[in-house]
Amino acid sequence: MKNCPYCNIKVGGDLKKCPFCQSRLAGEAEDRYFPTQTILKLQSFFYKLQLFIVWIIIITSIGLDFFFGLPLYPSCKFHWSLLIIMWLLAFEFTIIRLFKKGMNASRVLSISVVLVMIMLGITAYYVGFLKIFVYWVLPNVVMATMVANFVFSMLDKSGNAMVYLLTNLLIGILPYIAFYVLKRNCPLEWIICLLVSFALFVGAIIFRGREVVNEIQRRLSV
Incomplete structure (x- = not known):
């Protein structure tokens, strides 16, 4: 068994330094106490x-x-x-x-997609492809994220993915409202995105109706 000459304690296992003063231990090592x-x-x-x-x-x-x-x-x-x-x-x-x-798949996916979309938006602005990004890339990525969150919410037993599925409806509506306020024609991709968000919301109600209600009540404190 090893010992520390400064703390005057014996240390089992194969540690090389004293757990208290971090000085080098003297003596012969024993078998390892814990797996590596x-x-x-x-x-x-x-x-x-x-x-x-x-x-x-x-x-x-x-x-x-x-x-x-x-x-x-x-x-x-x-x-x-x-x-x-x-x-x-x-x-x-x-x-x-x-x-x-503690990071579930839906949360990691949502945070990663939001971060990547912000980076792509800034890059597209400086490179000169902002219109392509807003009218084509962004809605398609959002739709793919919606579908992925829907799958996660169907597979997740804890209900932690349900909140990200419910945000799909909001994500699908906001761009349409923005184009309406700006008095511009909403692109076809964003209209499809809006319809997909409603379809997935209806699917969530059909397959996980009680969980949807519970999640809304919990988030809105009603």
Whole structure:
């Protein structure tokens, strides 16, 4: 059994340092008391590896953009490295969400989609594809997210995914209202998105009627 010469205590197992003063233990190690957390060590290694790669990309892009003035494409008139940094920070935020305990699939999906859509909107504005993003990319991604949340709510037994399914109705209505207020014709993709949100809401009532009512009462405190 090992011992600490400073704390005058005996320490079992194969620890190398004293659990109190962190001094190096003397004596011979015994059999390990607890199993090694190989999965956590592996996850930690890959997280550190990807974080190192991310910082290399950030430093390289800043150097090429600000110090060498290298444009992303011939007509590029903005600092493209800032967009790359924005995307990488969003990526790191998503990675942290995935490792955080208590995050169900619907919540991770919804947060990730919202974050990616914000990043895509900013990127499309500077690159010059904002109209394509608003009229085609965004509604299709929203519809795919709605369908995914509907599937999660059908498979989830705890009811935690139901709130994200109910927000589908609101997400489908808001763009239509926005186009109506701006007095512009609502694009076909957003009209389909609105119909899909209503269809999924009806499906939720049919398959999980009581859970839908309970979730509405809980959220609205009625």
